[in-house]
Amino acid sequence: MERIYIFTRFERFWHWTQALLVIGMMITGFEIHGTYNLLGFAKAHQIHTVAAWALIILWVFAIFWHFITGEWRQYIPTMKGVDKIIRHYAWEYFGAKSILSSSPVPASTTRCRLQAYLAVKLLINPILWISGLLYLYYNELAALGQSLDLATIALIHTIGAFMMLAFFIAHVYLITTGHTVGAHLKAMLTGWEDGEGEHAK
Ligand code: HEM
Incomplete structure (x- = not known):
């Protein structure tokens, strides 16, 4: 069986470090919020x-890496096959037929998902970071005469946290929709995907 290398060592490092930090931030964040006591x-x-600082450092480092290596190019949207992709996700996707079958535009499926993830993260991350930093430096900003309302900052940060939770749930579901339930997870752990799936064609 043919095997294809789809995730580089850096991409796997960046993915799993980020996953660990974000999961940690959700667990501790909702505890700060008062949802439970752990x-x-x-x-x-x-x-x-x-973890907030570690995440910010990781993102700066990853942006730097994407530009140095030219990897940023895979995030540029392409309209090739977009009609098939829309049809697939709009009404074929949740049918039993398509759950374990290959995706509509084989070679670009991973790329298409990366772009969708990036779009979501480019919305959610700034909400969390900006409100998080305002939260962190609230006293200093107040001393400088800034009269931002803490309750509003907390509300925006909490809305961002719920958006991140929704993203996380959708993401975990999408992971299971490769040519086998564990195929995508295995690819992100080892870097290699079995050639039976969408990338083989
Ligand atoms: C995945 C990312 C994150 C999630 C899910 C998350 C979640 C949360 C939640 C739910 C709260 C409680 C809010 C409340 O009830 O008032 C919170 C508090 C807070 N977060 Fe985050 N957060 C994230 C990222 C960040 C970042 C990047 C920063 C800073 C740059 C940050 C700084 C803070 C601060 C300062 C608090 C308030 C702590 C306190 O009350 O003393 N968070 N976070």
Whole structure:
């Protein structure tokens, strides 16, 4: 069986580090919010702050890497086969037929998903980061005469957190829709995808 290398070492590092940090931020964030009591407020708050900085550093590093290597090009949208993709996702996708079958425009499916993910993350991340930084430096900003309302900042940050949670649930579901339930997960762990799936054609 033919095997195709689709995720480089850096992409896997970047994906899993980000996944770990975002999951950690959701767990600690909703504890800060008061949804449950797991680590205790002080610990949750400490971890949330450290992970926030780690995430920001990781993103700066990844943006730098994308430009150095030219990898940013795979995010440029293409209209090739877009009609088939829309038809597939609009009404064939949730039918039993298509769940385990290949996708409409084989070679560009991963690329198409990357673009969809990027679009979502380019909306959600700035909401979380900007409101998060305003939250973090609220006292300093207040001392400088900035009169932003803390309740509004907290509300925007919480809305961003729920958007991230929705993204996470949809993402985990999409992971299971490769040519086998575990195919995409395996590819992101090892870098290799079996040639039976959509990439083989
Ligand atoms: C995946 C990303 C993130 C998620 C899911 C998340 C989630 C949350 C949630 C649910 C809260 C509680 C909000 C409330 O009830 O008032 C919170 C608080 C907070 N978050 Fe985030 N957050 C994320 C990223 C960030 C980032 C990037 C920063 C900073 C740059 C940040 C800084 C803060 C701060 C300072 C608080 C308030 C802590 C306190 O009350 O002392 N968060 N976060």
